[in-house]
Amino acid sequence: MIADRAACEALDRADPLAGRRALFDLTPGQIYLDGNSLGALPRAVKPRLDAAVQAEWGRDLIKSWNTADWINLPARVGAKIAPLIGAAPDEVIAADSTSVNIFKLAAGALKLRPGRKVIVTEPGNFPTDLYILQGLRDLMGDVELRVVEQAGLEAALTDEVALLLLTHVHYKTGRVHDMARLTAQAHAAGALVLWDLSHSAGALAVDLSGCGADLAVGCGYKYLNGGPGAPAFLFVAKRLQADFQSPLTGWMGHAAPFAFGDDYAPAKGVLRGLCGTPSVLGLTALEAALTVFDGVDMADIRAKSMVLGDLFLDLALARCPEFGLGCSRDAIQRGSQVALTHPQGYPIMQALIHRGVIGDFRAPDVLRFGFTPLYVGYADVWDAVEILVDIMANEQWREARFHEIAAVT
């Protein structure tokens, strides 16, 4: 086990990703362990947004749909996300929010499996995934939601199932599903699978094509660093695109939006997953943010994130035995985040944030720490644990100000 800060500094010096940190605009003295919730700001974003605001919006105005190619932003940004998730460039678009994309793809999956009325998913998933499925069920009237624990998933995949929706990396525990195996099980039952990659894209190597995946969605503001409320993405496998029907038949998903006809006809390919006018500034920021991945091997990111997570758990659990473990101890089974549990998790996290170690809290007792290998180093982990140890030893979390519950935790 790593015994001192010098050993961490040595790891940082040998780190093939060390140079990437300079691509981010990080606050000095702050250790940011929440890139799984909102990615840090890549330096490339601000000048690109400034130019988009001044020249494209400010000066060229409506001409920029053509001259700056605004109209193709969803496809262009989607094509840049594609290699990070093992997809072809024409299988991904960036648009809307993850929630809205789940709705579009889940409804589309029901259409692709006529006669089948069951959607299988897991309890304890990120709430929006469950809420959107509940809304879809209520809208459709005749759809059944089968919400089953991991161990029961295979048995739940009967011949009435149209869709299995799973989140690849669990938002709270970081548990990683076996995408290839579960996709194959769903296919054996004649069902489609919708993978939510919100905590996977940009964090670990995802191979949608290699797994034979059907549908996927994911988040632009977590490991993809697209900024608060960044557009999300959606993936439809090429072999399904011709038959996929979005329930949100907006004009931007039309075959000829500028023909202004009265009747809807879907665009070719994954573009039919679009709905309304793209969020140009949001997509522009996300496009610039994605340049931090240029030339990066996802295997390097994954390897470093596993070591960072293990280092944090080794140090934190050895030095603060009062914490419970809220994630797998085996890095292979985790995404790029770890979870500690403590009944006073909320004020402890507030005290950490006050001391410049930014993680987050998830009810009822989880302290969540994300490790983003592009900008978090080994010495950061050492320093974060030092501060945690100090807060626990001095009971700093008992201060009243750390017990006030904010709207966003």
Ligand SMILES: *Cc1c(COP(=O)(O)O)cnc(C)c1O
């Ligand atoms: C972050 C996250 C979302 C986010 O959905 P929004 O529509 O962007 O609010 C959805 N699903 C999962 C699993 C997430 O982790």
